[in-house]
Amino acid sequence: MPRDLEPRLLRAFLAVAAELHFTRAAARLYVAQQALSRDIRRLERELGSELFVRTTRQVRLTADGERLLPYARRVLDAHEALAAAFTDTERPLLVDVGAPVGTAYRVLGEARRAAPGMEFVARYLSGLTGAAGEIAAGRLDVSFGRIAGIDAALRSGLDHQPVRCERMAVLLGDGHRLAALDEVPLDALAGETLYTGAGNAATAEWTDLAARLFAGRRIRMAAPFPEIAGPEEFVRVVRKHGWSVLASTEFLAVPGMVVRPLAAPVPLSPVSLVWRRGLSHPGLGVLKSAAAGLAVAEGWLDLPKDCWLPDEDRAAMARNT
Known part of the structure; x- marks a missing residue:
């Protein structure tokens, strides 16, 4: 094995190991797939080991590939630390x-x-x-x-x-029919309407997750509402509209409301x-x-x-x- 390995080859290896897909790994590195494949083959030659098993259906790490992972990470971490040592680190x-x-x-x-x-x-x-x-x-x-x-x-x-x-939860008014439960089965929310950030483009990934969770369960999303900026405004708007809210178990405290974990299944x-x-x-x-x-x-x-x-x-x- 050679004394020196180019960091680029190790980056290519880690990208493929992360994605287990050459096309996605190439996109991640902004390189052509053929160039990425060449780098992986070169790394395998220099190490004298096959690092991936490639079939038409899947890519997976070999035992030697698994063994290389922690070493490759440490080498690239050291390179990043070196670069950082000569970078402007004064800025927040x-x-x-x-x-x-x-x-x-x-x-x-x-x-x-x-x-x-x-x-x-x-x-x-x-x-x-x-x-x-x-x-x-x-x-x-x-x-x-x-x-x-x-x-x-x-x-x-x-x-x-x-x-x-994170375990998902629901924020309920303390007088809600489900508020006395220690955890709320998803099926118990059938017919309920929950605020999920619909109407706020900045939280589209959360609203999408909610839509997937609610599909087929007869849980409705609250009508779109503009972005609510800041905890105080969130508390004000939620209390004014009387919404129940799709949340996580660690959530803002809202006076007069309780957070209950969701269950069966645990989202x-x-x-x-x-x-x-x-x-x-x-x-x-x-x-x-x-x-x-x-x-x-x-x-x-x-x-x-x-x-x-x-x-x-x-x-x-x-x-x-």
Whole structure:
């Protein structure tokens, strides 16, 4: 085996390992599929090992491919660290957490504790669809949310790390017929109308997830409503309209309302850490490490037996990162 391997070859390997599909991996790297295939063949020659089993139906890692994964990640992490050491690291990292509660907010807090000398500036945008546009425009560095729900053209310029499969819940008035339950079976919501962010283009990925969940269950979405900006305005509008709300178990406190987990099956909302592909900033590494640590410590990526998660989301959350 040669002493030196080009980082480009390892990036090609990790992209194919993540996607398990050469066309998608090539799009992710902005290269032609033929060029990507050449790089993989060259890497296999230089290592003297076959890394992938390729058939007309699927691509999968060989045992040697699985063995290479942690080494390839460490090498590229070192290259990123080297680049970051000679990059402007004085500027703050702009991080969208959506709300001052929940998964993203907890990851941000852990990152701030881990690197107190680094500046992470929080933003509170309402959804990943809107945040992804801000990331692409260079006005935001990092966000969190459902990566599989983002338009493919926009997603091609992003990278992500799975963080958590949040249990979905419903926010109910404390006098609602279901509010006394410890958890609410999905079938019990038949005939109910829930606010799901319809009408807010910035949260399209959440509204799409809701539509998939409600399909065939006779649960209705509330009529489209303009974007509701900020926690205080959200509380005001929800209470004024008397809406029940599709939510996650960690949610804003709304006076006079209760959060109840959904069940039978347990619906999950996938959350990834999302950033602009090619972003070089030491704060990103701190966030990735904080997210990974919390995910392991709290079992955030463990799926319950009786759960609901669309196939494309399941694939995105199972990817090799």
